[in-house]
Amino acid sequence: DGGITQSPKYLFRKEGQNVTLSCEQNLNHDAMYWYRQDPGQGLRLIYYSQIVNDFQKGDIAEGYSVSREKKESFPLTVTSAQKNPTAFYLCASSIDPGLGGNQPQHFGDGTRLSIL
């Protein structure tokens, strides 16, 4: 079955440490997204990529970095510059960002990051 796989499901980080969250999709989707979910806050966009080797900052990109070297993969690195990284992180993809905004996004099951 096609879908989006995020790993690990739970991740712990020590102060001053960078960590990388994995996101892989086999849906052949062009666009991929990273969101951060905090209680009562809804989802906030961190980064997105509409094509391989290109990505743009979302609303809360500070303290995060991404890469898009392959169509299937869009890893997110939470750097030590992110002062409040504890959250639930969701990766999503959509089929073609040029179709006028009516294609839904497909989500992975998320990674919960906690600070030790």
Place this chain on the structure above:
Amino acid sequence: GDSVTQMEGPVTLSEEAFLTINCTYTATGYPSLFWYVQYPGEGLQLLLKATKADDKGSNKGFEATYRKETTSFHLEKGSVQVSDSAVYFCALQRRDDKIIFGKGTRLHILP
């Protein structure tokens, strides 16, 4: 800027009750509207969508109608089940593909 406002939860209902979760939006242009559902420990799943005014999206007994005149997309279900307990997100998607989510409404259904 564009925004989505949905009713705050939690919403607690008994099984077989009628459900309405209100959602209103502010947007320039003509966005598509979506309802997503999130079950505990999981990501979001598309529940239904509507892409233009007066469209009705429906799925699994849930319905929502795109009302341009009232800028609303309220979610309804005639008879809820315990398995409907989840968090529901209303969202708009602009022509440039950016999605704006509401803050989510937690729904508890009591047996």
